Amino acid sequence: MRTKQELIAKMVAINPIGRLLTPREAAALVAFLASEESRYITGQVLHVNGGIFQGRWVVRTTASDPLCPRATGHGVYQEAC
Numbered sequence: 709m710r711t712k713q714e715l716i717a718k719m720v721a722i723n724p725i726g727r728l729l730t731p732r733e734a735a736a737l738v739a740f741l742a743s744e745e746s747r748y749i750t751g752q753v754l755h756v757n758g759g760i761f762q763g764r765w766v767v768r769t770t771a772s773d774p775l776c777p778r779a780t781g782h783g784v785y786q787e788a789c
Contacts, residue, residue, distance in 0.1 A: 729756060729758065737756060
C-alpha cells in the first residue's frame with residue numbers, strides 16, 4: 709500500500725499542470741457556480757482535475773491501489789500504476 713505522500717506525488721506527476729487543486733481554486737469554482745453568472749450552465753459535469761482526463765480513458769491495474777480502483781467504466785488517466 710502506498711503512503712499518502714506517495715499518492716500525492718503520483719497525482720502531481722501525472723497532472724499536466726504539475727500540481728493539485730488548491731482549496732481557493734475549489735472555492736472559486738463553487739462561488740461561480742452558485743452565482744448568477746453561471747445561470748446558463750445546466751446539466752454539465754465539470755472535471756476539475758488540471759487536465760488529467762484530456763479525453764483519455766483509464767487503464768486501471770490493481771484494486772488494492774487507491775489510485776487504481778477496480779474498473780467501473782469511469783475514465784481517469786491512461787497510465788499503469
